[in-house]
Amino acid sequence: MRPTCRILTHSRSKSISFIGLGRMGSEMAYNLFSKRFTEANDSRFVVCDAIPAATTRFADNFQKQFPRAHITIAATPEEATLASEMIVTMLPSSPHVRQVYLNSSGIIPTLRSLSQADASSTICIDSTTLDVQVGRDVAAEAHAAGGAMLDAPVSGGVSGAKAGTLSFLVGSSEQAFSRASPILALMGQRIIHCGPSGSGLAAKICNNLVLGVEQIVVAEAMLLGQRLGLDPVVLASVINNSTGACWSSSVNNPVPGALPEKSPPCERDFDGGFATALMIKDLGLATEVSKLSGSPVPLGEAAEGIYADAVERYPELSKKDFSSVYRYLGEGRKE
Numbered sequence: 024m025r026p027t028c029r030i031l032t033h034s035r036s037k038s039i040s041f042i043g044l045g046r047m048g049s050e051m052a053y054n055l056f057s058k059r060f061t062e063a064n065d066s067r068f069v070v071c072d073a074i075p076a077a078t079t080r081f082a083d084n085f086q087k088q089f090p091r092a093h094i095t096i097a098a099t100p101e102e103a104t105l106a107s108e109m110i111v112t113m114l115p116s117s118p119h120v121r122q123v124y125l126n127s128s129g130i131i132p133t134l135r136s137l138s139q140a141d142a143s144s145t146i147c148i149d150s151t152t153l154d155v156q157v158g159r160d161v162a163a164e165a166h167a168a169g170g171a172m173l174d175a176p177v178s179g180g181v182s183g184a185k186a187g188t189l190s191f192l193v194g195s196s197e198q199a200f201s202r203a204s205p206i207l208a209l210m211g212q213r214i215i216h217c218g219p220s221g222s223g224l225a226a227k228i229c230n231n232l233v234l235g236v237e238q239i240v241v242a243e244a245m246l247l248g249q250r251l252g253l254d255p256v257v258l259a260s261v262i263n264n265s266t267g268a269c270w271s272s273s274v275n276n277p278v279p280g281a282l283p284e285k286s287p288p289c290e291r292d293f294d295g296g297f298a299t300a301l302m303i304k305d306l307g308l309a310t311e312v313s314k315l316s317g318s319p320v321p322l323g324e325a326a327e328g329i330y331a332d333a334v335e336r337y338p339e340l341s342k343k344d345f346s347s348v349y350r351y352l353g354e355g356r357k358e
């Protein structure tokens with residue numbers, strides 16, 4: 024069995040820890056570690072996940088690809104923090120971020136136990152999509168413990184994570200942004216500084232509000248067009264070359280065969296991609312924050328209700344890509 028991470032504070036500066044090896048995190052960590060290893064072959068890598076099999080699978084695969092690389096498994100975020108001054112987290116949502124950063128074996132209590140020099144050299148990049156205020160509060164705690172923390176949620180999906188073409192939407196100080204940018208560039212193509220702490224999350228939540236609504240209307244149009252006798256390939260091509268063009272139609276089209284040159288999740292029974300449960304979470308973040316800010320989101324609320332009804336009626340859609348809302352619409356909505 025692979026040994027767990029040894030606590031090597033002398034090598035912290037050469038080490039990167041990645042916590043959360045799910046659909047997105049495993050692809051991001053692979054790009055980050057493999058490109059970093061090519062740049063500097065004395066780098067060290069540490070992985071951590073609540074599911075031990077996820078870390079073992081990742082570490083074994085990485086070691087097979089890069090036999091000379093140094094990769095270890097951290098049993099807790101504490102071990103991951105003691106091992107590395109660069110820590111990337113990619114978790115489902117607010118409760119998981121609170122747990123990983125604030126629990127007694129979490130990142131922030133560990134930062135408090137480090138020397139001032141070690142704490143101040145530590146930089147945490149959280150790419151989770153979570154509540155803006157929770158993100159800001161956790162970053163303030165990390166800062167108070169001597170470290171730096173950025174919110175850097177991503178856009179681009181699992182395919183973008185795999186290709187290393189993600190967009191990072193960053194909320195942080197200018198100084199933290201400059202330090203994190205070379206690391207983010209190993210996982211993404213566009214790195215946008217949106218403003219101070221919480222700004223990356225705010226931008227991400229607004230983007231996913233658009234996306235969640237857009238995917239439903241593309242499903243509606245593709246279904247309606249077929250019922251009017253249109254070939255889905257022709258209809259998708261018309262939309263993608265007209266004013267209705269959008270990512271939900273041109274990349275994530277929900278009709279099998281509609282994009283002959285591409286392979287969206289509908290070609291794999293909606294497996295992979297962005298889970299409907301995560302879209303419900305993101306629309307919930309938008310509708311919650313809209314109430315606090317007094318900014319109306321009637322379409323966002325309607326979309327949240329449609330995805331929620333889809334999952335209630337067909338629980339298996341919860342883990343499927345959110346474009347599976349097409350299947351729900353096609354099979355008839357609950358009255």
Ligand code: NAD
Pocket residue numbers: 042043044045046047048071072073074077113114115116119122123150151152153177178179180181296297298301305
């Ligand atoms: P996922 O559920 O596949 O992965 C999350 C990982 O975090 C899992 O491996 C889980 O075991 C791990 N985890 C949970 N709690 C933990 C803890 N306490 N300690 C350590 N590990 C823990 O989710 P995902 O699809 O990779 O998405 C991650 C984030 O990225 C979400 O916030 C999501 O909204 C966002 N996002 C996802 C996509 C997408 O297409 N999947 C696109 C853009 C943004």
